[in-house]
Amino acid sequence: MPLDFYNPPSAFLASGTKKGMDIGGSKIIVSIDKSHNFYNEGNIYTEMSWAAFYEEEDLSNQIDTFTTTEYDSIREDPVALVDMIVKIIYQIINNQKIFYGIADFEVNAFLSPSIFKKLKLDYKIINKLLEAHKRTREKGLFPQIIIDDKGINKIKIEFQGTKKKNVHIHGSKLEDLINQLRLAKGFAVGIVCTSRNAANMYIISDNIVFSKDEIAEMYIDDDNIKVIEYGIKKKLLFPISWFRIDIGIRSLETLELWDQIKEDPELNKALGHYERYINALVYKKFKSQAESQKIGTDSEEDWMIMTPKERKKALRDMEKAIEILNKEYKE
Known part of the structure; x- marks a missing residue:
């Protein structure tokens, strides 16, 4: 295409x-x-x-x-x-x-x-x-x-x-x-x-x-x-x-200068904002899938107070859960 x-x-x-x-x-x-x-x-x-x-x-x-x-x-x-x-x-x-x-x-x-x-x-x-x-x-x-x-x-x-x-x-x-x-x-x-x-x-x-x-x-x-x-x-x-x-x-x-710039505070601040942005998008995807399966509750408030490490783990858990549910649904 x-x-x-x-x-x-x-x-x-x-x-x-x-x-x-x-x-x-x-x-x-x-x-x-x-x-x-x-x-x-x-x-x-x-x-x-x-x-x-x-x-x-x-x-x-x-x-x-x-x-x-x-x-x-x-x-x-x-x-x-x-x-x-x-x-x-x-x-x-x-x-x-x-x-x-x-x-x-x-x-x-x-x-x-x-x-x-x-x-x-x-x-x-x-x-x-x-x-x-x-x-x-x-x-x-x-x-x-x-x-x-x-x-x-x-x-x-x-x-x-x-x-x-x-x-x-x-x-x-x-x-x-x-x-x-x-x-x-x-x-x-x-x-x-x-x-x-x-x-x-x-x-x-x-x-x-x-x-x-x-x-x-x-x-x-x-x-x-x-x-x-x-x-x-x-x-x-x-x-x-x-x-x-x-x-x-x-x-x-x-990038050739990556080792030189990777610790820059403004760069890391921007990367942090981007990570939160994409995590919110991924959360949106799995949340809609979970709702279509009629599981879980509205946990958006909990999500917003999670640490970055906790969010990553939550996303992995949600991804695995949806994968298992989809597999069981097809069977």
């Missing part, structure tokens, strides 16, 4: 022509709404350049010069980084959304897959991506931006892959989504391809888990790679960039 991605970063929208191409990357904080639409909440860094090709015919695919077109970074500034994260957390709470994670987009015409440095992709695949990106540049087949009725930029995206449910989490309500995301950790990596003016995000691998004690190993989604190869061969898919998405609030731990 297609989603809207609001205010996508420059690297996601990278383009090119016969004369040159965009090269660079972006790292952003992403939130989602109850429909799982993506929102760019803030830029950690964007570094973009225009790479001009040589004019000589036999060198027309080799880069001659680089010109910086955009540079904006706070990834090495702990004060600015904390200020932005705190602002975003309160922004997400006030707008009734969910902190989804941190997304990286890297565009380099598939010359150097640094996002994939821990994965062993066949060089034949890399070469096919290189050739396909060249066709994309020559034909101008890059995703198109849509301007909504509020004047906001957005683009249609859709996840593809055998485990796409790990990144496109299903649920009809905000509390359904947060119930899965609250313990989520790990990341997914893949390739952004354009097709019919939309951006398809093909997941090549992930190690995302949704419980505290679960461990997942990286893998290569060979079936998805075959789909990409077929789409390229039939000129239905045109690769644009690499992507990596670290999901959940714990994605903050992947």
Whole structure:
């Protein structure tokens, strides 16, 4: 199912022509709404350049010069980084959304897959991506931006892959989504391809888990790679960039300065507010389920005076109870 991605970063929208191409990357904080639409909440860094090709015919695919077109970074500034994260957390709470994670987009015409440095992709695949990106540049087949009725930029995206449910989490309500995301950790990596003016995000691998004690190993989604190869061969898919998405609030731990900022009092205060916000959403989910089963009493007053540790235990107990009741009901 297609989603809207609001205010996508420059690297996601990278383009090119016969004369040159965009090269660079972006790292952003992403939130989602109850429909799982993506929102760019803030830029950690964007570094973009225009790479001009040589004019000589036999060198027309080799880069001659680089010109910086955009540079904006706070990834090495702990004060600015904390200020932005705190602002975003309160922004997400006030707008009734969910902190989804941190997304990286890297565009380099598939010359150097640094996002994939821990994965062993066949060089034949890399070469096919290189050739396909060249066709994309020559034909101008890059995703198109849509301007909504509020004047906001957005683009249609859709996840593809055998485990796409790990990144496109299903649920009809905000509390359904947060119930899965609250313990989520790990990341997914893949390739952004354009097709019919939309951006398809093909997941090549992930190690995302949704419980505290679960461990997942990286893998290569060979079936998805075959789909990409077929789409390229039939000129239905045109690769644009690499992507990596670290999901959940714990994605903050992947920041280069995390060890330096994790004890900041304002940051911890904001994280505390966010934890209470998501706990209230999860409580709402289990409370409605319990009421539908006609069990329990109105314990909202007790909930509000619980300590964070007591709330976590209560949520675990409620989750297990609902799971058992649902199982018995089905039997």
